[in-house]
Amino acid sequence: MKPLILITNDDSISAPGLRYLVDCVKDFGEIYVVAPDEQHSGQSSAFTVSVPLRVTGHEGYEGARVFSVNGTPVDCVKLAMHHIVPRRPDIVLSGVNHGSNAGNSVIYSGTMGAAFEGAMQGIPAVGFSLLHHSIKADFSECTPWVKAITRMVLENGLPEGVALNVNFPAKVKIKGVKVVRSARSRWTEEYKEYLDPHGKPFYLLTGDLVNEEPDSDETDLYWLDRDYASIVPVRADQNAIETIPALTAEIAGLKV
Amino acid sequence: MKPLILITNDDSISAPGLRYLVDCVKDFGEIYVVAPDEQHSGQSSAFTVSVPLRVTGHEGYEGARVFSVNGTPVDCVKLAMHHIVPRRPDIVLSGVNHGSNAGNSVIYSGTMGAAFEGAMQGIPAVGFSLLHHSIKADFSECTPWVKAITRMVLENGLPEGVALNVNFPAKVKIKGVKVVRSARSRWTEEYKEYLDPHGKPFYLLTGDLVNEEPDSDETDLYWLDRDYASIVPVRADQNAIETIPALTAEIAGLKV
Numbered sequence: 001m002k003p004l005i006l007i008t009n010d011d012s013i014s015a016p017g018l019r020y021l022v023d024c025v026k027d028f029g030e031i032y033v034v035a036p037d038e039q040h041s042g043q044s045s046a047f048t049v050s051v052p053l054r055v056t057g058h059e060g061y062e063g064a065r066v067f068s069v070n071g072t073p074v075d076c077v078k079l080a081m082h083h084i085v086p087r088r089p090d091i092v093l094s095g096v097n098h099g100s101n102a103g104n105s106v107i108y109s110g111t112m113g114a115a116f117e118g119a120m121q122g123i124p125a126v127g128f129s130l131l132h133h134s135i136k137a138d139f140s141e142c143t144p145w146v147k148a149i150t151r152m153v154l155e156n157g158l159p160e161g162v163a164l165n166v167n168f169p170a171k172v173k174i175k176g177v178k179v180v181r182s183a184r185s186r187w188t189e190e191y192k193e194y195l196d197p198h199g200k201p202f203y204l205l206t207g208d209l210v211n212e213e214p215d216s217d218e219t220d221l222y223w224l225d226r227d228y229a230s231i232v233p234v235r236a237d238q239n240a241i242e243t244i245p246a247l248t249a250e251i252a253g254l255k256v
Numbered sequence: 257m258k259p260l261i262l263i264t265n266d267d268s269i270s271a272p273g274l275r276y277l278v279d280c281v282k283d284f285g286e287i288y289v290v291a292p293d294e295q296h297s298g299q300s301s302a303f304t305v306s307v308p309l310r311v312t313g314h315e316g317y318e319g320a321r322v323f324s325v326n327g328t329p330v331d332c333v334k335l336a337m338h339h340i341v342p343r344r345p346d347i348v349l350s351g352v353n354h355g356s357n358a359g360n361s362v363i364y365s366g367t368m369g370a371a372f373e374g375a376m377q378g379i380p381a382v383g384f385s386l387l388h389h390s391i392k393a394d395f396s397e398c399t400p401w402v403k404a405i406t407r408m409v410l411e412n413g414l415p416e417g418v419a420l421n422v423n424f425p426a427k428v429k430i431k432g433v434k435v436v437r438s439a440r441s442r443w444t445e446e447y448k449e450y451l452d453p454h455g456k457p458f459y460l461l462t463g464d465l466v467n468e469e470p471d472s473d474e475t476d477l478y479w480l481d482r483d484y485a486s487i488v489p490v491r492a493d494q495n496a497i498e499t500i501p502a503l504t505a506e507i508a509g510l511k512v
Binding site for chain 2: 044
């Protein structure tokens with residue numbers, strides 16, 4: 001039986017990066033696309049609690065069955081698993097995202113939220129992102145790597161609970177791929193203040209990602225700056241186990 | 257100078273658990289509350305990209321300055337840091353959530369999304385949750401622990417990048433507190449299917465959290481079941497560093 005490949009994203013069903021990803025891998029298996037009907041960047045692992053979710057079928061994707069959901073990337077994976085795919089997917093692919101998910105962006109990323117959801121359900125999962133926000137971004141340099149990484153994960157699987165966060169540099173010939181960790185980084189967040197027509201203020205977020213360890217060649221931001229793609233293995237499990245003994249001692253000393 | 261305590265939640269500005277948390281800690285410092293204007297359960301680390309964010313001041317909270325934002329818990333922390341608090345907070349508190357954030361719920365939790373945001377900005381952060389969904393939940397058994405844990409973190413700080421996920425059992429005398437890891441667990445997710453007045457289907461998520469290691473006394477679900485509160489140290493950093501060498505070898509073997 002051909003592998004079942006579940007594809008989603010956070011840029012919505014109409015994003016060119018989604019169609020590109022389908023085209024890359026459509027010969028590798030039976031393709032199901034279940035993607036948000038609207039843009040859901042920055043949605044992390046959010047899911048929908050109380051809004052009725054609806055599934056809409058779409059025609060016109062050669063070689064894929066395509067559905068959209070009025071929800072988040074995580075909603076798409078959950079609903080796909082329970083109501084859409086005919087059997088358990090062999091892999092979850094998310095993207096290709098229009099924009100970076102390197103550095104500490106991974107925790108906010110809807111692209112990676114979908115990948116973590118796959119990993120938590122025991123399915124190997126990969127999120128792909130291109131460091132270019134434009135809807136007209138050129139993905140063609142990524143093609144051999146998207147195919148090779150997908151084939152590798154289909155054949156070998158991934159360690160339990162681990163997903164891959166793959167980022168590609170934009171507008172360059174990709175020099176190679178590095179398996180690294182995400183750089184310690186922070187957003188120089190600022191809110192731009194506006195006045196609405198009634199004179200009341202509102203705010204929109206802006207900012208830049210700052211690499212806090214620019215000289216470390218163990219990180220994704222280092223290699224993306226140098227025209228390499230980065231692969232960061234990430235896990236949904238956020239336990240900080242090594243801190244338990246010292247905290248246990250602190251708690252034991254509390255007077256309650 | 258008194259410590260500055262930033263308080264948020266995901267159940268909204270009108271949740272009793274928020275007011276309860278303010279009452280617990282209002283003598284410990286200068287209190288700023290910045291919370292979502294609507295329910296944002298299951299919002300993880302989602303933030304708002306393109307909707308104008310507005311800040312509304314609220315009266316009637318003795319001993320606290322109180323604001324709501326039409327956004328997520330993460331939006332509240334970010335916007336508080338940049339436009340509301342007069343100086344850097346000494347601690348971020350989130351909750352008390354009406355419902356559990358134990359087991360693998362932490363990745364979906366808006367309560368913990370706010371705590372991770374604090375931790376990523378270098379501020380000690382604690383999320384509190386009570387295992388009871390009712391809006392009329394009785395938090396009184398939690399009081400000595402909420403106070404003691406907050407005082408401890410104000411005095412000693414937390415390891416870099418680490419936040420605490422504190423869960424309290426409901427409707428019982430709390431036997432004590434255990435510092436543990438979150439249990440490996442999964443949701444038995446099902447979507448209930450409905451028909452709208454036009455005969456079209458829609459779906460709402462339901463399900464139960466299943467503890468996959470019920471006999472392990474190293475986990476939060478084990479102790480919560482036995483009427484203890486749990487403290488799980490968690491980190492925003494999701495790197496699976498130990499998997500890098502084997503993945504590097506796999507990638508090196510790819511034909512691209």
